[in-house]
Amino acid sequence: MRNVLVGVSMLAGVASQALISPALADVQIGILMPKTGFGAGFGAEEQGSIDLFMSKFADLGPAGKLKLTIYDTRGEPAQAISLTRKLIDTDNVLAILGPYFSGESEAAFPVANRAATPIVTPSSAKPGIAAANRPWAFRNASTTDKTDAALVAHWLKRQATPIRKVVIFYDGKDAVSSSDGKAVMPAVLKANGIDVVDSISFQTGDVDFSAQVTRAKALGADGIVVTALFTEAGHLTRELRRQGMQQPILAGVELSLDHKFIETAGEAAAEGVLTGADFNRDSPRPSVVAFVKEYQERVGQLPGNSSALMYDALFLMRHCIMTTGVTGSSAADKTKIRDCWANLKDVDAPIAGPSSIDANGDATHAPNFLVVKGGKFVVDR
Amino acid sequence: MILLQQIINGVMLGSTYALVAIGYSLIFGVLRLLHFAHGEVFMVGAFIALCSVWFLNAGPVLAVICAAIGCAALGVVIEFVAFRPVRRRSGGMLAPIVSSLGVGLLLQEVATNIFGADQTRFPPQFEATVYHFGSLFVTSTQLFILGTSFGLMLLVHLFISKTKYGLAMRAVAENVDVAGLLGINSNAVVVLTFAVASALGGVAGVLVGFAFSAISPFMGISMTIKGLVVMLIGGLGNVYGAMIGGLVLGIAEVLTVGYLASSYRDAFSFALLIVVLLVRPQGLFSGGLRAGH
Numbered sequence: 001m002r003n004v005l006v007g008v009s010m011l012a013g014v015a016s017q018a019l020i021s022p023a024l025a026d027v028q029i030g031i032l033m034p035k036t037g038f039g040a041g042f043g044a045e046e047q048g049s050i051d052l053f054m055s056k057f058a059d060l061g062p063a064g065k066l067k068l069t070i071y072d073t074r075g076e077p078a079q080a081i082s083l084t085r086k087l088i089d090t091d092n093v094l095a096i097l098g099p100y101f102s103g104e105s106e107a108a109f110p111v112a113n114r115a116a117t118p119i120v121t122p123s124s125a126k127p128g129i130a131a132a133n134r135p136w137a138f139r140n141a142s143t144t145d146k147t148d149a150a151l152v153a154h155w156l157k158r159q160a161t162p163i164r165k166v167v168i169f170y171d172g173k174d175a176v177s178s179s180d181g182k183a184v185m186p187a188v189l190k191a192n193g194i195d196v197v198d199s200i201s202f203q204t205g206d207v208d209f210s211a212q213v214t215r216a217k218a219l220g221a222d223g224i225v226v227t228a229l230f231t232e233a234g235h236l237t238r239e240l241r242r243q244g245m246q247q248p249i250l251a252g253v254e255l256s257l258d259h260k261f262i263e264t265a266g267e268a269a270a271e272g273v274l275t276g277a278d279f280n281r282d283s284p285r286p287s288v289v290a291f292v293k294e295y296q297e298r299v300g301q302l303p304g305n306s307s308a309l310m311y312d313a314l315f316l317m318r319h320c321i322m323t324t325g326v327t328g329s330s331a332a333d334k335t336k337i338r339d340c341w342a343n344l345k346d347v348d349a350p351i352a353g354p355s356s357i358d359a360n361g362d363a364t365h366a367p368n369f370l371v372v373k374g375g376k377f378v379v380d381r
Numbered sequence: 382m383i384l385l386q387q388i389i390n391g392v393m394l395g396s397t398y399a400l401v402a403i404g405y406s407l408i409f410g411v412l413r414l415l416h417f418a419h420g421e422v423f424m425v426g427a428f429i430a431l432c433s434v435w436f437l438n439a440g441p442v443l444a445v446i447c448a449a450i451g452c453a454a455l456g457v458v459i460e461f462v463a464f465r466p467v468r469r470r471s472g473g474m475l476a477p478i479v480s481s482l483g484v485g486l487l488l489q490e491v492a493t494n495i496f497g498a499d500q501t502r503f504p505p506q507f508e509a510t511v512y513h514f515g516s517l518f519v520t521s522t523q524l525f526i527l528g529t530s531f532g533l534m535l536l537v538h539l540f541i542s543k544t545k546y547g548l549a550m551r552a553v554a555e556n557v558d559v560a561g562l563l564g565i566n567s568n569a570v571v572v573l574t575f576a577v578a579s580a581l582g583g584v585a586g587v588l589v590g591f592a593f594s595a596i597s598p599f600m601g602i603s604m605t606i607k608g609l610v611v612m613l614i615g616g617l618g619n620v621y622g623a624m625i626g627g628l629v630l631g632i633a634e635v636l637t638v639g640y641l642a643s644s645y646r647d648a649f650s651f652a653l654l655i656v657v658l659l660v661r662p663q664g665l666f667s668g669g670l671r672a673g674h
Contacts, residue, residue: 207589
């Protein structure tokens, strides 16, 4: 009975919207993010930024108000596909922000591209996903092929004893971790003259890493590279230290600077792990300081990497709506938004600063290097 | 040396599988019925232990005892609410299975609402001490797990083979009607079976929580499937088969990950299951609770 009522009220909502919307000419933007499932933590960080942003910038001037339709993908590619369709066909959005994960973006981008609707992921980092879906797909996150070279160079530079042999651990089930651990990282390491002695996989959701670590122990590696989401990376780091592997650890950008990595690994085990991220919470940039303060006041928690990425993505989307004369009722609106993203050059986003999109549809900003010290991520110079 | 360490890793993993599968087997042996919410009982055990640590400041032993008692009670409630009414009304296999699936989902949702969907863990004082023997290592948690699981397996063996209640359980497993004619209260035996099986499942949940410091409302899902595989490998309803089957599966999984790749782990486990079913369709140990005692 309750379902029927919800259905009826939804129908009523759609009907009234259809009647009113031409007059108001608000701008409808869809958002896809993981609110439940294993990525729920990322979704919560994004939601904090959405609340903060909408409290400040919902007004678009002559174009009316910014209206968001938010759907939960649960981190699943199949959901991302059907919700992208729903946003475009039923909700008539002008553009989509999301989805979060690379696996989801790989699945959802072709749908939006075929429907000629701009889609911008704030986070996915697997190389080539936007390039394969020109001209409508973009992302405001730097891809691993751009970040890894800088990250590895920085990691090697900070070691007291040089690293010559590395063992890679990667999550074979997560799209970006898998491509990073199997292709991108090995190429970068090889370019630095480092021998990759073994690549050992695990699966998203694993909690027992004893077999993988025991296998790695005998290989005589002097460095460890981990490409995995924060939970699995945390369990792996804990097991590495427990089995006595004390080699320096480099964790890829997949970690997304999530503090739960340190909780899961334990402070002692996580100490000294180096990682890269788009966001540096302790940056002295005034706009970052203001963002951290306002976010904390509004949400009651410190913003994470995913909060920062979503905030910038919303900022740039609003920039594209306001500077190109999008009205919310014109057929050319989608094209205007697309062309704005495609030609984005040095637009001053609040967190990342000057933001540009390259010919592949990817962002170009450089990563920050962060190291775990005393249970916190701090900038490593 | 590496192989030996991997086998130790496998025994650790396998002993928790065995505890889950023993509970499964007890219920299947007595009732001829698959209890698909058993994995969720396992999950609830971990959360009960976590609460006992939070609110009663319990140590590992007390946490295990709390989980055992709590889950035994939960098992009895499940029998009264989800199995007995269904069993009484329909003679078929299907209704109780569906009913137990429902209980499983219910427990998952309740746990998600109370504790959230994220992984939680025991506080750091439960962190293991690591003992190194040359290039081999074991942790205090692992020894605790090993001791608890093998101790419980021995207790279950003694219970089934030496006590009056164990004898009654075997009689009911043999034939409910005949057992009733002989003066055994079969309903009481079923309740007892659920209590014992659920207590074992709950303890396994705590041990997994200790070992991998990962407790989540969804940790029971894969356990339900693994427990089923173990039971089929060991022989349907055979408690000793479940013990051996658990260890076999644990070692097989660890060796697959250690020498092949993690993506083959489940494929290999199920291949093992198919081979066992082809070569020995009754499982490694046949006859269930009815024979072999």
